[in-house]
Amino acid sequence: EPEVTQTPSHQVTQMGQEVILRCVPISNHLYFYWYRQILGQKVEFLVSFYNNEISEKSEIFDDQFSVERPDGSNFTLKIRSTKLEDSAMYFCASPSGLGGAYEQYFGPGTRLTVT
């Protein structure tokens, strides 16, 4: 099964600090997604990224968030000034390329803890 990797696995930061979460999606895929899951709650869509541009974003994805593809393989999610409520698991995902966007491969996630 294709693998999506994410770093770091766990990030602890203080409120107001900037964090950058990294993802290496499945190679040669143009679509990428970021989701988050607050502990005990459902998985929530944040943003989709297609061909180096934001394709769609949710209302959660406000001005504090940004996504970039700094090079050909990495994909980052930046939170400029973290808040306590940003504590969550953050997942990136790549579509399989076979099943359309319905079949997405999720990374292992980054657990962000804001103190």
Place this chain on the structure above:
Amino acid sequence: LAKTTQPISMDSYEGQEVNITCSHNNIATNDYITWYQQFPSQGPRFIIQGYKTKVTNEVASLFIPADRKSSTLSLPRVSLSDTAVYYCLVFGSQGNLIFGKGTKLSVKP
């Protein structure tokens, strides 16, 4: 976007067949039905997808009646490692996945 309804939790025992039903009364003609599995502290994992009738893969079967207003995920002979949250998703556009709260399946020895 079709809304889905599924039981919050289910209990089962090892070796049993588990059927999780999802209702999606306002499913559109172009919508596919997709199921994901999530273990604690892991990302969701795609299980199966279908449009109508029956789909089977090495992990599960998906039964969809003719009216497509519901679907049933069938897990044959579950084991303890099948304890997870199972999500039913319905959508038609090439875009993000919309997860509900899912069904928390607990498999007991």
